[in-house]
Amino acid sequence: MNNESLYTVDEIAKKLDVSPRTVRRYINADAIKAVRIGGQWKVKKEDLTAYLNGDRGPFKEVSHDHIKEDDLCVFMDSEYYRSDSRIQICSIIDINLKDKQEATPIANEIMELLNSDDACCGNNAKFQYIYKDKEQIARFVVWGTPSSIEQIMQLVKRHE
Template identity: 35%
Template sequence: MADLLTVDQLAQMLDMHPRTIRRYIRDNQLKATKVGGEWRIRKEDAEMFIGSKVDELKSEAMNDIQGFIDGKDSEVEGKLQVCTVLDCYVENQEAVKISEIIMSYMNQPDPTRGKAKFQYFFDDTEKKGRYIIWGTPTFVGKVLSAVGESVQ
């Protein structure tokens, strides 16, 4: 079951609304199966889907980063806000593991997190995972430390 994602997990990873993910499933743009009445997406199918949407998602991510730099309203809350880009030159499987570490922090109840956001891309050509994380400095620091400890 660890290789299956829920609609909510994939939506959070892609910074999309779960209804959007369900629409992609309904329109046969994303493969999924019902398990116990809930949609589940295999990680391989999610990666294929993300790959087909990667240019659109990268463009949106760059716009979000530029908006952050320009001081436009952020979805992140609090007096202190951070947007960081982490590049990891690793194979795809290790990149997915790093993404899972970040997602576990995104899904944990943590008062230091506040409203946070996360996007992930993998570039096969460069063998590079790119992770964009928005949040409070304390929360982003915890996430970066956990990633740093996991990658040797």
């Protein structure tokens, strides 16, 4: 194995803009394939590429517009979700639903709100979701300013 094609946990953390602890979580969850060499985790370039393309681990069925299970950790550990706003909020919304089709209208409503010309949301908010079949839960993760999160919560509240 050529050492030049292997990345350390710290190198991957820097590339992904997350903490080394988050990278180790990804490795332990088998989202990133890694091998131990000399007591340290090493990741082949192609395995990192597979992770980034969504071809690996528990996230392989999740497309770019859905949430990865560790997105909350990424929010806490990185600069990725930073905004110019003084206050940034990340919130998880779980809605018990019978099937994925029930989640689609809610996701579409949130998307319409975020794509609207309303200055409250616009580029100040992001959201992702996943439907967990086993638990019959639609999990929405939203990021944004207090005003944008308030609007999203008001929208979701209509589905109580």
